[in-house]
Amino acid sequence: MSDITITGLTKRFDDVTAVDDIDLEVKNGEFLVLVGPSGCGKSTTLRMIAGLEDITSGDLHIGDRRVNDLEPKERSIAMVFQNYALYPHMTGAENMKFGMKSVSNYTSAEIDERVREAAEILDIEELLDRRPSELSGGERQRVAIGRALVREPDVFLLDEPLSNLDAKLRVQMRAELLQLHRELDATTLYVTHDQTEAMTLGDRVAVLNDGEIEQVDPPQLLYDYPATRFVAEFIGSPAMNILPVELVSDGSDISVHHEQFELPLPNADSFTAQPKSAFFGIRPEDISLARNVAGDVPTFEAEVTVTEPLGESLLIHCRVGDDEIHVKAAARSSIDPGDRLELGVDEERLHVFDGTGEAIYHSSPRGHASSDAVPTQPEP
């Protein structure tokens, strides 16, 4: 096993910069998820690490070796593809052996032994004699993962491996991947566009947008302390509400002024900068009906436009002035479109972003949970 160190990695296609000067470290044995919307450069980054894409500039180290100019096969990596990339005319076992035989410094007995072991770990022994066309999507992906396992690489690269599976299978495979990672402790870089996958799988999650890294943090910190407005809106579903507000300072107290409400910000001394206009962020589950809020928290009024029962909760779309916000309320609340609601917020969970999208304030200070707490932020 090895770590991956990326410094100043850049990829340009003609005049398009797909990956722009990113720094990233995947620690030995870590499961790092690279997440972002389509076209953000996450797959390009992975393909550069695999050696399938040339690196325009920057350094790529796997372990102690600088591998920029090494062929893919010399990098000691294994990759799992979204479409499984199994050879359709070979059985599961043949698929797993094919690459091994090409490397050729293994005896047949060794290869058979490794295939047997990998099959046992993945519980696919009975699939080894079948061709991909005789396997379901999940089984194919298991064989594809098996093919990666038998090579015992230093680094596993997974490119949206669950995206072709149906929702139920995806949840199951997610759990299996986690368990597999726990067993193997392999350095893993996992690319996905699905923030749920990112949150559930990653030891740490790197959020990529427009070829730049917005933030790298463990999932909960990413959720609680988004470094940028992009991360705030991308991570979490339904997304964080973002409202344009004015910041008004009164001595040491600062409050946000929206056309419909005013909220004092607790712990305002943690402010780093104080622009006049800013964006106020709050997650749907951190807003609740005023009657459920304890203490004398300021409340504001909103008009319900749409309600979406999610089963375990009720998602309410409300108008606040000219803006729309989403509120998560208890399931089976009797709330109908057209109702006017009195809402209050959880004061521990307020966020403020400046005009460039950078977080300038979180109401609960980013605590001791992370000692390396300074979030990686892009240059404005």
Place this chain on the structure above:
Amino acid sequence: MSEFTEPYESKWQAFLLLLPTFIVLIAFLYYPGLETFRLSLSQTILLGSQKVFVGLENYVTLATSSEYHSSFAISVAFAAVVVIGTLAVSLFVSYLLFEVDVGSSTYLIAAIWPYALPTAVAASVLLFLLHPSLGIITYYLEQLTGTSLDWFTNGPQAFAVVAVVAIWKQLGYNIIFMVAALNNIPETLTESAEIDGVGHLKMLYRVYIPLMSPTLVFLVVMDTIYAFFSTFPLVDLMTSGGPSGATNLLIFKLYRDAFEFSSLGLASAESVVLFAIVAILMYVQLRLSESYAHYGG
């Protein structure tokens, strides 16, 4: 499907739409086919203006003619060389085209254009280029190998020259299909192999060829038909079946028997035999390939 929707209002409408195809098939395929078979049972003079029924006599003549035997053997050998040669060279060129990153469409056009040339034009041009005393290619070949080439009089050389030209002419057709088949193979298979360090040659014969096999079967069939039937202009323009019958392919021989020696009955019998040979070959090829070709799924 639980419901079957009638595509046409009446059976007559469907029949009417099929009629042009039927007419063309009947007028130019089935009727001439039957007529040829009938003719093969007759002896004719003056281009068929007078016919005498002779039963299987024409077939007996063919079966006992040593000239026909040698033409038959030459045709089969020629077809084998052309089919194998075409497939091998096309596969090589297609793989190069598939692997190249820059200017691939230019190379593709360069590889395909001989196919766009009418066979007769190609034969005339190559006759010049390969002419034993005037040809520029022949000249340099002689310089390089230190031998003297004279395929106007040397049988095996004539056979080789016609075969090479026939292969060259058919490359484009094969390359179009092979490049398309190669490009249909998911790129991730190639990338996965690249990460595993699978060599190019191994990738070609263990992955690409099996995955291209349906296309290859199709090309074997088309190339066989080509080698037996469509190489007539090459022989006619370049060697006229000579020297001393070394390139006297069945298709050329039957033409001469019909229109130079006016033995329409005999030529018809040759047509029927040629048709039977190719039909049987096709059947064998398709049956054999069923167990090898990988049709996805």
